[in-house]
Amino acid sequence: MKILTADQIKKCDSATIENGISSINLMEKAANACVDWIQVNFKQAKRFLIFCGQGNNGGDGLAIARLLYEKGFDVEVFIEKNQMKFSADAEINFKRLKLIKGIDINNFSDVLIVNNEKSVIVDALFGYGLNRELSNDFKNLIEKLNQIPVPKISIDIPTGLYADKINEEESAIFKADFTLTFQFYKRSFLHPETGKFCGKIEVLDIDLNSKFIDEVKTDYFVIDGSLIRKIYKPREDFSNKGSFGKSILIGGSYGKIGAVLMSTLSALRTGSGLTFTMAPECGNLILQSQVPEAMFIGVGEKYVDDIEVQEKAVYGIGPGLGKEKQTQKALFDFLKSYQNPMILDADALNILAESQNLNLIPKNSVITPHPLEFERLFGKTQNSFDRIELAKEKAEELQIFIVLKDHHTAVITPERKVYYNITGNSGMAKGGSGDVLTGILTSLISQKYDIEKACLFGVWLHGKAGDLAAAEFSEESMLPTDLINKIGEVFQNLS
């Protein structure tokens, strides 16, 4: 799914209106989509307190108020009565609303303490039209609303957030439990500093102009299920273990054998034909007994001191590797002698960061840093938006894929495209999750998935398996090994 800027969404709305539907009817459609969702998900609610601005986001709110009232809910509307300058469509909806006797129209300043547990606050103050910091009056209102302990729904965007950039420090932002957004994810939903205000995101289809959406140019995408269905290649009949590639996972050191073990198991569970673990001898017994399907290649006693080059294999290097001098030398010797794309993770990245010898990374390789590893490799940035921009520069310069791990992991391609992943949960924020991802990516690439597609599929699969593990064990209790055991269920649901 494409992600558009506020400016592009505005153009998309206009293209939709030019092609038939009037803007007031488009607003009605948007409001109906929200009300349909609310009716299903807030059946028990009694009273909706709807806060409306004066632009089209406020217009949505006024229409939602009318439609919810018609469905039998109690509705109170809050507006800025002293200074009414509605947009044309908001004005029409305000007039329609005033005809209904049963809806109280209050001033923002009339908001009282609401402690009715069946009340819901709806934020329709500003949407993607926000283009400057909020005035103090709005900031105070939002801070007051954020304190009220009832469920909160934002229409299109939590008020105070921009669609496509980070906020000024100390902005007041409405803290939603649910954001009902029209047609597209907004970039701000996907970054940690801003996304935490959105709660659960529901994308509502309002049939915006598909020709415009197909043609509009963007560098930003969300990885959704329909994209994955296009990428997924079911296994062919009449195949053998040689048809599904050879994965070699390199890592482990004394005390950190579990990391490479988890990568190995993940590679197997993702379908790798032949799977090898290249690790120090101290891991041999553990690996052979825990993962008998994998073959063991001993390199060193307590840490990796050599990397063997094998034909037609895909290498995933780093989990539990450590940074011993000998290990560093082994990694550099390997990188100097081997030019095929590989996956580099964890200590392999830390070793490269310390040497700053990043040109040794073979073209089309995949690196999988978390934000701190990214910073060690490429330097500090002010915030996660800037980090993505730097990642685009570096992916192009080094001609590599950067899988930037975060709550919403982003895949950044050498062509500077950015794909945000929306599967996964905070139960995956545990040591070992990254090792699992390395195994999955190595396995997919060894099975001849195109590298970009392998990255998109890999991060999605990882998150999806994590969601299944969380559903069974809870986010607190789920382990990376539970996630590995759910990979199969994700494949079953795909085929």
Ligand SMILES: NC(=O)C1=CN([C@@H]2O[C@H](COP(=O)(O)OP(=O)(O)OC[C@H]3O[C@@H](n4cnc5c(N)ncnc54)[C@H](O)[C@@H]3O)[C@@H](O)[C@H]2O)[C@@H](O)CC1
């Ligand atoms: N026909 C359409 O274009 C549709 C628009 N929709 C809704 O319309 C919204 C966008 O509406 P608008 O473009 O009217 O914008 P908003 O309703 O987000 O904002 C209203 C106006 O406030 C002004 N403003 C910006 N920042 C401000 C600030 N800090 N303080 C005070 N005023 C400020 C701007 O001039 C802006 O246009 C969407 O988020 C969505 O909710 C939906 O109804 C779908 C259809």
Ligand SMILES: [K+]
């Ligand atoms: K809003």
